[in-house]
Amino acid sequence: MKKYLTISEMAKYAGISRRTLIYYDQIDLFKPAKIGDNGYRYYGIDQYFELDVILLLKNLDVALEDIHVFLKNRNVDYVLAGFIRQKQIVDEQITKLKTIRNSLDSYIERYSTLKDFDLESITYSYREAESFIISETIEHFDDIDSVQIYGRFYSSVESSDLFSGYPIGFLVDGSAFYEANFHAAPYRALVKIPEDRLQIYNQQQVVQRPAGYYVSGFMKDEIHHINTFNNRFRNYLKENGLELNGDIWELLWQDETTSEHPEDQVFEVLIPVKHK
Structure with missing residues (x-):
């Protein structure tokens, strides 16, 4: 044998x-x-x-x-405890993978939107409220202080929220809308946070974009075209009997992930409005 x-x-x-x-x-x-x-x-x-x-x-x-x-250690007690530990590890991996999948869904939806965006149209629509974590005020976008503020801000945000796929945002005081050089106005950076995760952040950092009606539009190369864009917005508000009703929100839909050239950046500008 x-x-x-x-x-x-x-x-x-x-x-x-x-x-x-x-x-x-x-x-x-x-x-x-x-x-x-x-x-x-x-x-x-x-x-x-x-x-x-x-x-x-x-x-x-x-x-x-x-x-x-x-x-x-082949005995029931040891193997049972080991399998329970392994299940916990697997559960953690599943949670992590679900988070990654959700982020991928957001990025896919985001970049699919970019394939059809229209730089010429202006939209008047109702937007649901959304919550954001907000940075300190940034006075000048191109100096060392702004870099330090961004560093402190992004390090305070969980990576799963920072890279969720939702566009990074910016908030500008509404009064700047009527200034000659809107681009030079102080602003604050924003990261959208789901409602069920707000409790992990300092509430002083949280700001909500109110539900309501917004006039919005896409803009490419904000640095060079923001003033022209604002003129179009101001004319739209005037022609439709609308007026500014709060601060101005910007969302960076196309960033360095999809283009290495800063001039290819695509922003969506949302202006809260009300009828006069």
């Missing part, structure tokens, strides 16, 4: 490669019963059972170093 299997026979039984069995031998996880005079590895028939345990644990995504410990 045959007592030993070659490495190829054991690999075929387990549905794994010879290379995997060699690696398991090298790390002392699963060693052959003997090494022949010819240097070949041979496995005992009863080693099937131990390999089955290893493959079971590997299928449950247990790390190889943890499988080492499992094999030395």
